[in-house]
Amino acid sequence: MSRTYVLFFSTNHAMWAEQVLVARGIAAKVVAVPRHLSSDCGYCLEIPATAAAAAAAILRSSAVEFDRIGG
Amino acid sequence: MGSSCGPTGPEPGAAAERVIYLDNAATSWPKPPEVLAAVQHYLLEVGANPGRAGHFRAAEAGRLVFRARRAVADLLGLHNPMRVVFGANATWGLNQAIAGLLRDGDHAVTTTLEHNSVLRPLHRLQEEGRITLTVVRAAGDGYLDPDEVRRAVQPGRTALVAVTAASNVCGTIQPVAEIAARCRTLGVPLLVDAAQAAGAVDLDLARDGIDLLAFAGHKGLLGPTGTGGLVLADDFDAARLRPLTVGGTGSRSDSVRQPDFLPDVLESGTLNVAGLAGLAAGIDWLHGPGGGPEAVGRHELGLRRRFIDQATARVEGFQVAGNPAGPAVGVVSFTVEGLSPSDLGQGLAREFGVLGRQGLHCAPLAHETLGTFPVGTLRFGFGPFNTAGQVDLAVAALAEICRQERP
Ligand SMILES: Cc1ncc(COP(=O)(O)O)c(C=O)c1O
Numbered sequence: 001m002s003r004t005y006v007l008f009f010s011t012n013h014a015m016w017a018e019q020v021l022v023a024r025g026i027a028a029k030v031v032a033v034p035r036h037l038s039s040d041c042g043y044c045l046e047i048p049a050t051a052a053a054a055a056a057a058i059l060r061s062s063a064v065e066f067d068r069i070g071g
Numbered sequence: 072m073g074s075s076c077g078p079t080g081p082e083p084g085a086a087a088e089r090v091i092y093l094d095n096a097a098t099s100w101p102k103p104p105e106v107l108a109a110v111q112h113y114l115l116e117v118g119a120n121p122g123r124a125g126h127f128r129a130a131e132a133g134r135l136v137f138r139a140r141r142a143v144a145d146l147l148g149l150h151n152p153m154r155v156v157f158g159a160n161a162t163w164g165l166n167q168a169i170a171g172l173l174r175d176g177d178h179a180v181t182t183t184l185e186h187n188s189v190l191r192p193l194h195r196l197q198e199e200g201r202i203t204l205t206v207v208r209a210a211g212d213g214y215l216d217p218d219e220v221r222r223a224v225q226p227g228r229t230a231l232v233a234v235t236a237a238s239n240v241c242g243t244i245q246p247v248a249e250i251a252a253r254c255r256t257l258g259v260p261l262l263v264d265a266a267q268a269a270g271a272v273d274l275d276l277a278r279d280g281i282d283l284l285a286f287a288g289h290k291g292l293l294g295p296t297g298t299g300g301l302v303l304a305d306d307f308d309a310a311r312l313r314p315l316t317v318g319g320t321g322s323r324s325d326s327v328r329q330p331d332f333l334p335d336v337l338e339s340g341t342l343n344v345a346g347l348a349g350l351a352a353g354i355d356w357l358h359g360p361g362g363g364p365e366a367v368g369r370h371e372l373g374l375r376r377r378f379i380d381q382a383t384a385r386v387e388g389f390q391v392a393g394n395p396a397g398p399a400v401g402v403v404s405f406t407v408e409g410l411s412p413s414d415l416g417q418g419l420a421r422e423f424g425v426l427g428r429q430g431l432h433c434a435p436l437a438h439e440t441l442g443t444f445p446v447g448t449l450r451f452g453f454g455p456f457n458t459a460g461q462v463d464l465a466v467a468a469l470a471e472i473c474r475q476e477r478p
Pocket of ligand 1: 096097159160161162163186188235237238239264266267286287288299
């Protein structure tokens with residue numbers, strides 16, 4: 001399955017996002033940021049690429065701050 | 072205890088048999104076994120620094136810290152767990168709020184019931200000529216009048232009202248929501264010291280209208296010592312707080328500027344992850360086996376009542392400081408006529424293993440208000456693991472010490 005990444009400004013936000021998305025049935029997992037993506041924190045969230053739009057909507061509606069989705 | 076000390080020290084059970092621990096207002100003991108297991112799990116099996124590396128152990132440490140943040144947020148009615156900022160204790164949270172918010176020329180309001188961890192940061196700013204301060208006097212029974220707090224506010228000048236949710240001397244629960252409503256009307260931020268109340272009193276920042284709340288993780292929340300912090304209401308502008316400490320956060324490492332987002336902006340340096348893992352387990356215990364904070368609060372209040380009733384009946388000259396019957400957490404301060412609290416406290420500990428705390432409890436103005444300054448009182452703080460049987464033993468011990476000490 002193809003994967004994409006949600007990037008954050010802080011690990012703390014990544015942890016919150018992981019909990020929020022998993023609770024909504026999205027297979028999200030905190031992983032180290034892949035080398036081809038840059039980010040301010042060491043972690044990002046790996047999600048199924050097909051869930052990108054849904055994840056963005058859920059994070060926005062839950063007020064979880066994130067940098068961007070992609071890569 | 073010396074005889075039970077082997078090469079690895081005394082057995083935990085041995086100490087528990089000999090001691091009736093009634094000093095839960097200082098820090099709670101024992102902790103639920105789940106708290107020990109969580110601390111051990113982190114130290115043995117996780118062990119990494121959250122947010123400071125890309126490996127999976129560091130991610131797991133980050134998850135443990137997040138669980139504690141979520142648990143505190145849920146307990147206190149916050150939507151956003153990023154608004155829970157961890158520090159070493161309640162004192163840190165109070166200092167961060169007070170020194171972080173007040174600017175030169177501001178006026179602040181506090182009360183005579185406060186702990187020195189509120190009074191001293193405010194007093195220092197006042198002594199330095201940076202703020203003016205009004206200290207509202209509580210009634211002699213240990214309760215604040217919300218309208219007196221409102222009258223102390225100087226519209227346009229007052230930048231902070233700081234009030235305890237429950238007295239650490241006499242246990243009285245304060246009308247925090249009523250005070251908050253008045254502060255909201257006047258547009259003045261309210262800082263609540265929940266060191267004694269959290270875990271036993273139902274507090275909800277959104278419902279009650281509290282802006283800032285400092286908590287201790289190691290008292291009613293049943294976590295290890297070295298845990299506590301500050302919580303910011305969902306609608307409180309975090310930019311108003313100047314960080315007490317700046318430094319490494321693991322975020323925005325490309326910049327020499329402190330990040331501006333919560334919790335990182337107020338949370339520099341490695342956290343007490345072992346303690347926070349234990350704190351999350353402590354709060355889980357409160358909701359699970361403990362039956363919920365309100366049930367725990369009722370249990371502790373029941374022990375307070377039982378103690379007061381029995382000691383009043385059995386100990387001549389027994390006197391409770393503050394209101395013996397009003398809303399309270401499981402904390403009671405008392406004196407016995409003709410006997411010094413310090414002799415009583417030492418005698419109870421030495422002869423009967425009944426552990427309370429004598430003196431002024433870091434709250435000199437509260438003792439003045441209650442009429443127990445400068446000698447102080449003996450204080451018992453009941454916890455979730457104390458029993459009615461222990462209260463009965465403590466009363467019997469108190470009666471016996473009084474018999475021995477009286478000429
Ligand atoms: C009402 C009150 N405020 C503040 C504190 C300070 O708490 P900590 O020891 O966690 O800094 C205490 C406890 O000692 C307290 O009872």
